[in-house]
Amino acid sequence: MWQQQAFVLDSKFNAYRATNHPNFRTLYIRRRNQLLREKSKQDDIIPSSNIRRKYLKIRSAILQNKYNVHLDIQSNSAGSQSTSMMSLNMNKDASVEMDFFSRSYYDLTPIPTSQAQASRALVGNNTIEENYAFDSVHHIYDQHSDAVTVLKFANNDKSKLCCASNDGTLSICDVLMSPPSVLAILKYHTGPVTGCDWSASDELIASCSLDATICFWDAVRHCCLRCVNDPFFSSVLVCSFNPVNNNILITGNKAGFVCVLNVSTGMFPKGGKQKIGGQILSLAIDSSGQIIWTGNDKGEIVSLKFNSSDGSVLTKCHRIITTPKRGAITCLSWRSWISREARDPMLLANCSNNILCLYKVSESDDGLLQLKKKFLVPHMHSNHLLRSTFCPIMSFRQGACVVTSSEDSCVYFVDVERESNYAVNKLQGHACVTLGVTFNYDETMLATSDIQGIIIIWSRQPQKHNNSL
Structure with a gap:
């Protein structure tokens, strides 16, 4: 192309x-x-x-x-400095060189699915490739001077976007203004910003940094409300609001601890710290706010139970190893169900040896995971903290897609229900390693970022609709 x-x-x-x-x-x-x-x-x-x-x-x-x-585009992509916060010294597996589009890595039972006429009718009987044709550039931002590692759209506002960068700042953008603009640059951290999250009401933004601090920002007035030091004075690599109680923030640090932070008091309650080991690179929380999954640089996913009635106590439940080579878990995403034919809760894990793992969440209340599918995906992932996410409204469409960044400078749409030929779309607007990916809630906009600080806002092509329905 x-x-x-x-x-x-x-x-x-x-x-x-x-x-x-x-x-x-x-x-x-x-x-x-x-x-x-x-x-x-x-x-x-x-x-x-x-x-x-x-x-x-x-x-x-x-x-x-x-x-x-x-x-030189190729040399920049391959030789650029890694933005990962850990050391990944792995031998390159020759199997990675095989044709990613041709076959599954493991022959496991695929997600159950069938012909979903009702689902496809809701979106005009379009093919899955048409549903995810995000190849129109809406806007390009370049306000950051270093890698933009994390992107998050607001929960209830499809135009507000928060960007976290290695230059030590966050930015808030409005992608639907005319023209799209940067509303604010938030400066307080003294080190690279490694994570950010919106509260459920979109009134607060939490951010974490390698400077071992967590900051809370007023998302309307664009000012820092509170800055809290990590209890172990360790670099904080990830943070996420509890979806049920936004007065609780869950953090993970480089020392391998998962911690509970009370937003209103700025305190870490007793019993709200658990040693996981390694470096905590990713977090996911289910909709009940009681089950937390963490991923570290040793290829381990650990489930924890959060009980706020017992004083914000964290309890470790299960630990699994994703792959024999233990590739770092750079991103975790949870969905209650991913299609009308696959109603089970699912957890998606990005592993830094070119593997995506899809897990079924057990009906038990301890976050037990059952491997549903493990496959090589059509992108390169070995040295950087790449992100992926479920497409937000894919439950009403044929297939079940995720979008993932890549070290080959592309962004891939992957149908996790297929047994082969996973990639259904590929975006090639970036000229270097892509890192962050996120949708707005109605899936009309996709934001992607790279290690040079460029942010591209993609819009969906107009869809065809079957008027005979």
């Missing part, structure tokens, strides 16, 4: 284009994307692959000469 390669090339140099006019840069890159998409639909004149390669080579030389910048 040479049009997407051309777009990657243009977006690579967009930061140097009209440096005093950011709105012009956005308009330029959006228009460029539109022209390339229109070109891809022309079937009458199809240039040969040699002409395409020459075009990309010549355009790259022209842009480098014009802006006096010598950048």
Whole structure:
């Protein structure tokens, strides 16, 4: 898809284009994307692959000469400094080189599914590829000077986006304003910001940092309300509000502790700390707020039970090892059910040896996990803290998709119900390792970020609807 390669090339140099006019840069890159998409639909004149390669080579030389910048996309992607907060010294498995699109890694029972006529009728009987055709660039942000590691849309506002960066700041953006704008840059942390989360009411934002602090921000007035030190003075790598009680924040640190923090008092209650081991890189909490799953850099997922009636006590329940090579668990995502034919609660785990693990959550109240499917996915994941997420309204569609970042600079849509040919869409707008991915709640916008601090807002193509229904 040479049009997407051309777009990657243009977006690579967009930061140097009209440096005093950011709105012009956005308009330029959006228009460029539109022209390339229109070109891809022309079937009458199809240039040969040699002409395409020459075009990309010549355009790259022209842009480098014009802006006096010598950048190599491939070398930047492969040789860029890792943004991970742990050391991943793993031997590269030769099996990773196999065709990701061709077969499952383990022959396990797939998620039960069937022909869902009612589900597909709700969205116009579109194919799953059409449902997830997020290839239109809505806006590009470049307000951060370092990697943007975490992105979070607000829970009840489809336009507000929070971005956490290694430059030590957070930003709040409104992606639906005309034009889209940065509402605020939040500065208080003295180290890279490693995580952020919105409260259920969207009034508060919590953030954590390598400087061993947790900050709470007024999301309306854009000011810091409180800053709390980690009880072990260790770098805090992840944080998440309890979905039932937003006065409780769950954190995980580099020392391997999961902690409960009372937001209103700024205190860590007695019994609210548990040693997991390793470095806590990811958290997921079920809708009841009572079951917490944590993932560390040793490839372990540990379930904990949270009992607020007993003084915010955390109790360890189960520990599982995801893969024999113990790839770091860089992201965990929980969903109560992922399709109308798969009503069981599911947990998705990103492992840093190119594997996605999908677990069924047991009916017991202790977070026990049963492996449902484990497969290699069509992206590279070995050295960075890559994120993934369930598509928010996929329960009304055929298939069950997740979107995941990648070290090959792409963003992949993966159907976890398929036994092969998992990838249903691939976005190639970034020119380096992609990190953060998030949807707004109605799935009209997708935000992605990379290690150079670029944030791309993607919008869905207009869908076809079957008027005969």
